[in-house]
Amino acid sequence: MKFxxxxxxxxxxxxxxxxxxxxxxxxxxxxxxxVCGGHTHSIYKYGVDDLLPANVELVHGxxxxxxxxxxxxxxxxIALAHQPGVIFTCFGDMLxxxxxxxxxxxxxxxxxxxxxxxxxxDALRIAKQNPDRExxxxxxxxxxxxxxxxxxxxxxxxxxxxxxxxxxxHVTIVPPLRALLESPxxxxxxxxxxxxxxxxxxxxxxxxxxxxxxxxxxxxxFEPLDILQAxxxxxxxLRDGQCRVENQYKRVVPYEGNLKALEVMSEVFGLRxxxxxxxxxxxxxSGLRLSNAYAEYDAEQRFAVPGVRVADPKACQCGExxxxxxxxxxxxxxxxxxxxxxxxxxxxVSSEGACAAYYNFGRFAREREVV
Amino acid sequence: MSCGSxxxxxxxxxxxxxxxxxxxxxxxxxxxxxxxxxxxxxxSALVAxxxxxxxxxxxxxxxxxxxxTEMLA
Numbered sequence: 001m002k003f004x005x006x007x008x009x010x011x012x013x014x015x016x017x018x019x020x021x022x023x024x025x026x027x028x029x030x031x032x033x034x035v036c037g038g039h040t041h042s043i044y045k046y047g048v049d050d051l052l053p054a055n056v057e058l059v060h061g062x063x064x065x066x067x068x069x070x071x072x073x074x075x076x077x078i079a080l081a082h083q084p085g086v087i088f089t090c091f092g093d094m095l096x097x098x099x100x101x102x103x104x105x106x107x108x109x110x111x112x113x114x115x116x117x118x119x120x121x122d123a124l125r126i127a128k129q130n131p132d133r134e135x136x137x138x139x140x141x142x143x144x145x146x147x148x149x150x151x152x153x154x155x156x157x158x159x160x161x162x163x164x165x166x167x168x169x170h171v172t173i174v175p176p177l178r179a180l181l182e183s184p185x186x187x188x189x190x191x192x193x194x195x196x197x198x199x200x201x202x203x204x205x206x207x208x209x210x211x212x213x214x215x216x217x218x219x220x221x222f223e224p225l226d227i228l229q230a231x232x233x234x235x236x237x238l239r240d241g242q243c244r245v246e247n248q249y250k251r252v253v254p255y256e257g258n259l260k261a262l263e264v265m266s267e268v269f270g271l272r273x274x275x276x277x278x279x280x281x282x283x284x285x286s287g288l289r290l291s292n293a294y295a296e297y298d299a300e301q302r303f304a305v306p307g308v309r310v311a312d313p314k315a316c317q318c319g320e321x322x323x324x325x326x327x328x329x330x331x332x333x334x335x336x337x338x339x340x341x342x343x344x345x346x347x348x349v350s351s352e353g354a355c356a357a358y359y360n361f362g363r364f365a366r367e368r369e370v371v
Numbered sequence: 372m373s374c375g376s377x378x379x380x381x382x383x384x385x386x387x388x389x390x391x392x393x394x395x396x397x398x399x400x401x402x403x404x405x406x407x408x409x410x411x412x413x414x415s416a417l418v419a420x421x422x423x424x425x426x427x428x429x430x431x432x433x434x435x436x437x438x439x440t441e442m443l444a
Binding site for chain 2: 038041091118119120121122141144145147148151152195196199200222251252253254258260261264352
């Protein structure tokens, strides 16, 4: 398909890999973070890291929206799903995220009406089809997904769908990046920026990374050639002593973002003073809530939500994986007690999670290395 | 578009290229076809105006960008 096949061309991939090899400085170790879970998935799926020189290391960042949802938030969702008359809707990966006492899928098995949807629009459709029920949409995701929720809430208001509400758990990408950059246990040489978040917010929000922290950022697409090109662009900046935000994904990302999306988001959402991230703790102004203008659609105001805080399981090292401090296979329970079938931590649940991506695609290569 | 074990494009920061088959500008919706030939109803308000034949990047049922050709040259 156009816009896809060109960026999976093996010959062009080999050319990009050769360029990367020509750009690395012998004896220097490079550590780049791919911010987005979609990049992590592609890197493992297509074996991008196998094409890199040994001294170029990729660190997997916090950009999987499922992986960063804390346990207490899952518990709140389950509590809502068990309310009489409620149809609880959410994206597929969210169903399997473990709370302190089971997942939404287990709540469904126990009798709660939990339904998977592909878009917020599907949840609104369910609300229109069930006017005698309350339909709650568990809204997760970064700025890529937030406009979709915002448009759906506007549509709910226009179409006067009163039995629809939203449990807003949307997060924003810049505050956790700043928190990571302030972390003393992480040394990075550059960032592969999130392609589709940038489609909405543009490239400008990432300018603080080169200006305040002296690290280059290259916003990249999700095909293997996109990622290889982005790595080459970061290396070229480092070789030439430059440090700025570059856009490899120009076929999709305008520098100023999608202004219509930003406008609808600012109308429907406001910033929470702080929001809890799994493994990263509370980060100021990193989560979205519904604005006062849309408070009537806020499930947390419409229903009693426990709002409990639950500590992550002790055996789980998702936090260190999300910060890039350890690799997935270095976690004590990776692939043994924690597998995609029976996940302990969220990084093993979503296919964008570093642990699940590595378990599904990368572990075989590692087994070969060990042998 | 699936939430199978391989990849959940809805949940991740991911997007799917789709081609517009028909538009309903009054409702801000477009009927789009993905690479496998499946049809989807897509919110098109963020990239309006759109016309049949255009390529869109779709995430969670919403078109977030029109696909250009700058990098393909």
